Amino acid sequence: MKKHIIGTLLLGGWSLMMLTLLQSCDKQEVFSYESEHALFFERWKQVSLSERYRLDTVNYSFSHYVGVEDIEHQFKINLIGNLLEEDAEYKVIVVDSLTTATEDQYTIKNPVFRKGRSSDSLTVVVHKTPVLKDKSVHLTLRLVENENFGLGYMGYTDVRIRFNDMPTQPTWWTKEVELAFLGPYSYEKLETIVAANEGFTTFEGLSLTEKRKIALNTKEYISEHGITEKNGDPMEIPVY
Template sequence: MKKHIIYIFLILMGIFACNTEEIEVYSSSRYLFFPDSAKGLDSVAFSFSHYPGETTHDASFHVALTGLPATENLEYKLEVVDSLTTALPEDYDLPEKLTFTAGATMDKLTIQCNNVREALKTQKVHVTFKIVENENFAPGLSGKQMIRIIFDNIQSPPLWWSGDVEKLLLGKYSPKKFEHFVFATKVNDLTDMSLSEVRELVMIFKVYLIENNITEEDGVTPMIDGIPAY
C-alpha cells in the first residue's frame, strides 16, 4: 500500500514539475506579431500623388506582444523579405532602432517611405518585412509575422473622389484640381466625411479658386466652372 502511495506521489510531483516548467518557459518568453494581419500579411497602400508636395510619407502598423510585458524598453528586429519586395533601398527607411515600449502589450511601428525616384510616377513598388528572432523576442502567431507597404507616385483619383462627391460637389478629377483642393483645404482624405462636411470644404475651395484665379490645364478655363457644388 505504501508503495502505491509513494508511486502516486511521484507521479503527481512529476506532473507538477512539468506544469511549473511550462509556465516558467512561457512566462520567460516574449513573442511579437502584427495583430491587423489578414491572410498572413498586414498591408498599407498609398500614392504620393494624393499627398501633394510631400517627399516622404509614414506607414504605421500595430505590433502586439504575447508573454509578460517587459520592465524596460526592448529592441526587436525586422528583416526585408527579398522575394516579396520590389522597392529599392532608397524608397524606404526603417528606424535604426526598433523598440517595444516597457509595460506595453501593444505598440506602433512607423516606416518612412520616400518619393525620390522618377520611376515611382509610373511604377508601383512594395516592400515586405518580417519579424525575426533576437535576444528579446521571437516571431509570434503564425501567419501574422509579416507586413507590406505598397506605394507609387502615379497620378490617379483617390477612391473617395467618385459618386456624389464627384457628381454633386467636386466635378471631374484632375491632378491639378486635386492638388489645389489640398492646398486650399489642408485635407486630402474625405473617406469618412458626410456630404455636408465635404460641401463645406468645397465652398472653401471655391473661394480659393476665385481669389487666386486658378484655371484648368488649358490655362484659360476657370477651374471653378467645373465645380458643381453651390
C-alpha cells in the same frame, strides 16, 4: 430523460469546442514561439459584422499628398506574454525576394517594443523619388526572432507597403464626394484643393460641414485665380 439531457449537453459542448477550434484554424492562430515573449503583426480590422480590411498590406500614391516628400505608416504589433518591464528591441528584416523598393525609398524607424504595453507599432517611412512617377514599387518586412522575442502566430510575420507617385484617383474621392462636393476627379483639381485648403490631405473622417467648407474654399479659389482643367475646360465644383 436525464440521460437524454446529459447527452444533449455533452453534444452541445463538443460542438462548441469544435467550432472554436475551426475558428482558430481559420485564423492560423498557431503558436510558434518558445520564448517568454512573442510578437505578431495585426492583420485585420473588423469594421462591421460583415466587413473587415487588411492592416498588413497598404497602398500609397504620393500624387494624393501634393507637396509631400515622405509618408509615414505605422503597422500594429501585438505582444504574447506578460507586459514588459523595460523597453526591448525586436528584429525586422527586409525580404529581398518580395521587395522592389530601393534603399533610398524607405526608412525603418527604431524597432522597439515599449514597456507596459500589450501592443505597439512599427513605423516605416517611404520617400518620394523621381522613378515613382512611372512605376509602383513595394517593400516587404518580416518579424524574426531575436534574444528578446519569439514569433507569435504563424502567418502573421510579414507586412507590405506598395507605393508610387502616379496620378490616380484617391479612394476617398467616391461617387458621393463627386456628386455632392467636388465634381469629377482630376489631378489638377486635387492640386487646387490642396492649394485652397492649407493642410488638407483627405476627406476621410471629416464631417459634412468640414467637407462643404473645403469645397467652397476651392470653388472661391478657382474663381479668384481663373483656374481651368488641363484641357482648358472650366474646373467645376458642384457645391453651393
